[in-house]
Structures are given as C-alpha cells and as structure tokens.
Amino acid sequence: MERKEISKSVLKRLPGYLAYLKSIPENGSPYISATALANALGMGEVQVRKDLAMVSDGGRPKIGYPRSVLIDDIEQFLGYDNTTDAVLIGAGKLGQALLGYSGFAAYGLNILAAFDVAPAADKTEDGKPIYHISQLEGFCRTHKVLMGIITVPGEHAQSVCDQLIACGIKAIWTFAPTHLEVPANILVQHENMATSLAVLSMHLQAQIKEKK
Amino acid sequence: MERKEISKSVLKRLPGYLAYLKSIPENGSPYISATALANALGMGEVQVRKDLAMVSDGGRPKIGYPRSVLIDDIEQFLGYDNTTDAVLIGAGKLGQALLGYSGFAAYGLNILAAFDVAPAADKTEDGKPIYHISQLEGFCRTHKVLMGIITVPGEHAQSVCDQLIACGIKAIWTFAPTHLEVPANILVQHENMATSLAVLSMHLQAQIKEKK
DNA sequence: TCTATATCGATTTTATCATATCGAAACCAA
DNA sequence: TTGGTTTCGATATGATAAAATCGATATAGA
Numbered sequence: 404m405e406r407k408e409i410s411k412s413v414l415k416r417l418p419g420y421l422a423y424l425k426s427i428p429e430n431g432s433p434y435i436s437a438t439a440l441a442n443a444l445g446m447g448e449v450q451v452r453k454d455l456a457m458v459s460d461g462g463r464p465k466i467g468y469p470r471s472v473l474i475d476d477i478e479q480f481l482g483y484d485n486t487t488d489a490v491l492i493g494a495g496k497l498g499q500a501l502l503g504y505s506g507f508a509a510y511g512l513n514i515l516a517a518f519d520v521a522p523a524a525d526k527t528e529d530g531k532p533i534y535h536i537s538q539l540e541g542f543c544r545t546h547k548v549l550m551g552i553i554t555v556p557g558e559h560a561q562s563v564c565d566q567l568i569a570c571g572i573k574a575i576w577t578f579a580p581t582h583l584e585v586p587a588n589i590l591v592q593h594e595n596m597a598t599s600l601a602v603l604s605m606h607l608q609a610q611i612k613e614k615k
Numbered sequence: 616m617e618r619k620e621i622s623k624s625v626l627k628r629l630p631g632y633l634a635y636l637k638s639i640p641e642n643g644s645p646y647i648s649a650t651a652l653a654n655a656l657g658m659g660e661v662q663v664r665k666d667l668a669m670v671s672d673g674g675r676p677k678i679g680y681p682r683s684v685l686i687d688d689i690e691q692f693l694g695y696d697n698t699t700d701a702v703l704i705g706a707g708k709l710g711q712a713l714l715g716y717s718g719f720a721a722y723g724l725n726i727l728a729a730f731d732v733a734p735a736a737d738k739t740e741d742g743k744p745i746y747h748i749s750q751l752e753g754f755c756r757t758h759k760v761l762m763g764i765i766t767v768p769g770e771h772a773q774s775v776c777d778q779l780i781a782c783g784i785k786a787i788w789t790f791a792p793t794h795l796e797v798p799a800n801i802l803v804q805h806e807n808m809a810t811s812l813a814v815l816s817m818h819l820q821a822q823i824k825e826k827k
Numbered sequence: 828t829c830t831a832t833a834t835c836g837a838t839t840t841t842a843t844c845a846t847a848t849c850g851a852a853a854c855c856a857a
Numbered sequence: 858t859t860g861g862t863t864t865c866g867a868t869a870t871g872a873t874a875a876a877a878t879c880g881a882t883a884t885a886g887a
Contacts, residue, residue: 413844414814422809445796450845463854466854481817582631597631601627605693677885678834832883849869853864855860
C-alpha cells in the first residue's frame with residue numbers, strides 16, 4: 404500500500420475504526436465489511452469505504468476486509484508501529500495523569516520524562532523521571548526527541564513552547580488554554596477543552612430552549 | 616443581538632478569540648479590530664470578521680469592536696455566563712485532574728461531584744465529594760444535572776454512559792477511547808486523544824521523510 | 828470642510844468534504 | 858453453469874465552509 408495524500412478529516416476518523424476493530428472478539432468471522440463497520444459506528448457506509456480504501460487494499464467484494472490485515476494497515480499508516488518519543492513539561496495533576504496513562508503505548512507514543520520548574524519528586528509513581536526544566540535542552544538533544552507535550556498553566560505555555568522549539572522539537576501537543584505562536588514548520592495540536600465545552604454548552608442551551 | 620444558526624466550525628473558533636481578548640492587558644486601546652485579531656491568531660481576517668459578526672454587532676468602521684462588549688457577547692453566546700452543573704464518573708488520575716482544574720469556572724462549568732466504583736476517599740483535595748456509583752441516579756435527579764463527564768477505562772465507558780442517560784443526562788463529555796452508542800437526542804463530545812496523536816504522528820512522519 | 832484610509836458588512840467565487848449513484852467482482856445457491 | 862446478492866471501488870452530484878472581492882461608512886488629518 405503506497406501512501407496517498409490524505410485529508411485531515413479522514414485521518415481523524417481512522418483511530419475510531421481502529422479502536423472498534425480491536426474491540427471485536429477474536430472468535431467470529433475474520434472478515435469485516437465496510438458496511439458492517441459503518442452500521443456499528445453510526446456512519447455512512449460510503450464514507451467508511453472511501454476511508455478504508457485510502458489506507459488498505461485488502462477489500463474483496465462480498466467478503467469485506469480481513470480484520471487483522473486492516474488493523475495492521477491502519478496502524479502502519481498512522482505510524483503506531485514505530486514509537487515516537489516525547490517529553491512532557493508541567494508535572495501537575497494533568498501532567499501526571501498523562502504520564503501514568505499506559506494506553507499511549509498502543510498509539511506508538513512513549514513519554515520519556517517530565518520536566519517542571521519545581522519537581523515535587525524525582526520520579527512518578529510509575530517510575531518516569533521528573534527533571535528540572537533547566538535540563539530540558541540537554542535531554543532533548545541527547546535523546547533526539549521530536550515531540551513535546553505542554554501541561555503547564557496558560558501564562559507559561561508560550562515560554563515553554565519557545566524553549567521546546569529551541570531544543571529541536573517539531574511537534575507540540577498542548578493542553579494549555581492559550582494560543583501558541585510558532586514558526587511555520589512546527590505543528591501545534593491544541594487539545595482544546597474550551598472548544599469541547601462550547602459545543603456541549605450549545606447543545607444544552609438548545610435542548611432547554613426546545614423544551615419550553 | 617439575536618441568536619442565529621451557527622455552524623460548528625465557527626463555534627469552535629470562538630473560544631480562541633475569547634481567550635486572546637482576555638489576555639490583552641487592560642491598558643492600551645479599548646478597541647480591537649477584526650484585522651488585528653486575525654493577525655494575532657494567524658487567521659484570515661475575513662473569517663474572523665464573519666465569525667464576530669455572528670455574535671456581536673458592536674463593530675464600527677475604522678474603530679473595530681469595543682473589547683469589553685465583544686468579550687461579553689461571545690461569553691453570552693457560548694453560555695459561559697450561566698453555569699451548567701455536571702457530574703464526573705471515574706475518580707482516577709485523569710478524573711482528579713479535571714476535578715481540580717479551577718479554570719472550568721470561567722467556561723461556566725461546575726463539577727458538582729465525582730462518582731466511582733471504589734472511591735479511595737470521600738473528598739478530593741479541593742473538597743469535591745466523591746460518592747459510590749450507586750448514588751449516581753439519586754444525585755442527578757435531585758440536582759437536575761444535565762451533563763456527565765466520563766473518565767473511566769474504555770471497557771466500562773458504555774455501561775457508565777447508559778447509566779448517565781438513564782439518570783436524565785443530555786450531554787456527555789467522554790475521555791474514554793471508545794465509541795459510545797447513544798440515542799439521537801443525546802450529544803456525545805469525544806475528547807479524542809488518539810485523534811490528536813494521529814495528526815501529530817502524521818506530521819512527524821512527513822517531516823522525517825522530507826529530510827531524506 | 829474635504830479627502831484619504833482603515834474597517835466593516837455583504838456578495839460572489841472557489842475549494843473541500845460528504846453523499847448518492849453505478850459498474851465490476853466475488854461468493855452462494857439452484 | 859448461471860443468476861442473484863453482496864460488497865468493493867470509482868465517478869458524479871450536492872452541501873458546506875473558506876476565501877476573495879467590492880461597496881459603504883466613519884474617523885483622522887490636512
């Protein structure tokens with residue numbers, strides 16, 4: 404399967420398919436059709452079929468896709484097979500929650516260490532080291548880290564972000580509720596709680612209004 | 616300002632504007648133009664202007680929008696002015712991180728209490744009560760809670776989700792990495808870490824490839 | 828007072844994504 | 858073998874959002 408240009412919206416749906424495919428019990432048919440997937444996830448079957456066609460070519464009429472092949476194809480496409488290393492800045496509650504979440508391994512993410520301005524301990528409960536922020540650059544250079552995760556309060560996010568970029572980081576995953584200014588070749592993925600809340604809040608308002 | 620139909624993509628951008636507007640120091644001009652906002656956030660000025668026109672009409676040529684009025688208008692539109700109550704299920708690390716995050720108040724979200732199958736304590740450090748899951752329904756009914764936050768492991772998410780709906784919940788914010796099956800009138804907002812990671816991972820792969 | 832300029836607001840164009848339709852391939856049953 | 862059914866894959870249509878363009882208006886400065 405050669406790589407094609409892929410739209411971001413397709414990309415965002417792939418993890419959903421993957422999660423569902425993995426949740427299917429081992430017994431039962433080793434095949435799964437795009438139609439079945441669509442029904443299970445409540446989506447249009449055409450869309451699912453198109454998405455799958457982007458990343459795999461194991462589909463056969465009347466049969467569907469072999470489940471294991473499909474899983475492998477999606478994982479390979481998403482890069483879950485070769486793990487990427489990351490550092491985390493801000494060992495507060497959220498930071499520690501992320502550090503302790505073992506599920507990231509399945510997505511090919513490996514958080515090597517955490518950094519903080521005032522480390523409360525030198526290791527997390529799970530044994531991940533916590534260093535002082537001053538050691539960040541040295542660590543990133545020696546381990547060739549390309550991804551940084553920001554879990555500091557909003558007012559320090561930009562400064563941390565600048566430091567990460569200075570350390571050679573190319574991709575940033577931020578949980579801080581502020582806009583980050585970065586050069587063009589750096590990708591910032593903003594995990595935006597405020598956005599989600601806005602959508603939810605909107606829905607509730609509409610519901611309440613409707614009831615009247 | 617009467618309410619218009621608004622697209623979800625506009626809705627998702629509003630919190631960004633709001634955060635930036637609030638970050639501007641109090642001194643300086645009390646006015647801000649759509650053009651200035653666009654430059655600051657690295658967006659197209661037309662898009663910003665259109666978005667602002669949806670929620671406010673205080674814009675004047677050559678002047679821009681009065682900052683305070685604009686902030687109020689966006690907040691009112693997003694419903695940040697009247698707080699909504701919520702319950703949180705799953706008092707693990709992530710759950711506690713969310714419980715302890717004081718920033719939600721600014722978004723009009725008030726987490727009343729947490730529930731768990733095995734509460735480790737009866738209160739969080741911040742004084743929020745943690746109850747056994749069996750008390751969920753009674754609590755929701757008496758407090759007329761409409762929003763539920765799910766921070767349990769994936770394998771229990773669907774069951775928790777069903778319970779919440781049975782309690783009269785209308786909007787669900789889930790951090791579990793699984794698809795949730797719900798009736799049509801219930802809104803599920805999936806805070807999808809896997810999706811974010813896919814986007815980041817994709818970017819890194821492209822970067823590495825490019826270098827060769 | 829008058830002109831120039833910055834900005835808003837509306838309209839049109841373009842691009843992107845989602846949905847619908849159609850032919851081809853593969854299995855199943857008669 | 859043959860017809861029917863299911864499913865894939867490709868093409869075409871439609872909807873939605875982003876971008877570009879243009880006129881109108883209010884302020885600043887001459």
